[in-house]
Amino acid sequence: MTAWPVDYAGDHTIAAEVEVHGVGLHSGAHCRLRLLPSTRPGYRLGWLDQPVAQAQPLSPAQVCDTTLCTALQLGDRRLATVEHLLAALAGTGVTRVEIRVEGPEVPLLDGSALPWVEAIASVGLQALPSQATRPEPRQPVTVHGGGGFVTALPAADLQLGAAIEFAEPAIGRQVFSLLLTPARFVAEIAPARTFGLRSQVLQLRAAGLIQGGALDNALVCDGAQWLNPPLRYGDEPVRHKILDLLGDLALVGLPRAQVFAFRGSHRLHTALAAALAAEHAPLPA
Ligand SMILES: [Zn+2]
Numbered sequence: 147m148t149a150w151p152v153d154y155a156g157d158h159t160i161a162a163e164v165e166v167h168g169v170g171l172h173s174g175a176h177c178r179l180r181l182l183p184s185t186r187p188g189y190r191l192g193w194l195d196q197p198v199a200q201a202q203p204l205s206p207a208q209v210c211d212t213t214l215c216t217a218l219q220l221g222d223r224r225l226a227t228v229e230h231l232l233a234a235l236a237g238t239g240v241t242r243v244e245i246r247v248e249g250p251e252v253p254l255l256d257g258s259a260l261p262w263v264e265a266i267a268s269v270g271l272q273a274l275p276s277q278a279t280r281p282e283p284r285q286p287v288t289v290h291g292g293g294g295f296v297t298a299l300p301a302a303d304l305q306l307g308a309a310i311e312f313a314e315p316a317i318g319r320q321v322f323s324l325l326l327t328p329a330r331f332v333a334e335i336a337p338a339r340t341f342g343l344r345s346q347v348l349q350l351r352a353a354g355l356i357q358g359g360a361l362d363n364a365l366v367c368d369g370a371q372w373l374n375p376p377l378r379y380g381d382e383p384v385r386h387k388i389l390d391l392l393g394d395l396a397l398v399g400l401p402r403a404q405v406f407a408f409r410g411s412h413r414l415h416t417a418l419a420a421a422l423a424a425e426h427a428p429l430p431a
Contacts, residue, residue, distance in 0.1 A: 170251025174357030294409025
């Protein structure tokens with residue numbers, strides 16, 4: 147078993163490169179992604195068919211679509227569904243890595259962050275001598291919309307919470323919160339899978355979206371029951387919301403903050419990441 151860092155104080159990269167491939171949720175296309183060790187700060191993303199020098203540091207400013215997943219615009223290309231990979235990197239304590247992609251989307255795998263955690267665990271982490279810099283809100287930051295909000299309060303470490311409310315009795319109201327550590331992320335959040343409602347899934351399919359979605363990579367809710375039980379946790383949907391929140395916040399780095407999302411969405415999560423990035427940015431010289 148991999149020994150994860152005890153907390154997020156240090157800087158880590160991966161000990162060796164690792165490659166993962168699979169189908170993209172929205173495009174249905176086969177996509178390939180390679181993670182490489184790096185000593186440069188943050189996460190840098192580029193394409194497998196382009197020179198390494200063209201890789202760019204990830205930032206909330208690259209978010210171009212948040213309809214069903216978080217998609218980034220990098221130069222003239224787009225990369226969709228980055229959130230579960232980024233959650234796995236940030237959640238396990240990886241602060242520096244190079245990401246190289248082939249295809250329009252990050253593979254969905256089983257719809258959770260667990261396969262990414264397993265890929266990271268297969269090569270292990272390498273501690274770096276530097277000290278991770280993390281965003282620290284100086285005052286409460288809140289963004290709201292669509293009947294929900296996400297708020298970040300200054301705190302010594304990262305506490306994440308989420309609440310969801312659905313009319314479907316199988317989901318209903320769920321609340322979950324935790325003081326995040328790499329071990330708790332791996333045990334309590336990473337395995338939680340994407341979920342959707344049967345009615346939405348049928349509509350999206352008919353509209354030509356979620357071509358790679360299937361009953362083995364998303365939990366599908368049909369009113370009072372799940373089409374593909376068993377769940378990994380009784381409250382798997384709200385845990386997946388925390389996974390998505392973490393993945394979107396990873397665009398700016400794990401904040402020293404207490405973050406709570408009520409009926410959160412990728413739009414709200416990434417708006418919060420952008421607000422934290424604006425605060426975190428070095429003052430102009
Ligand atoms: Zn998700």
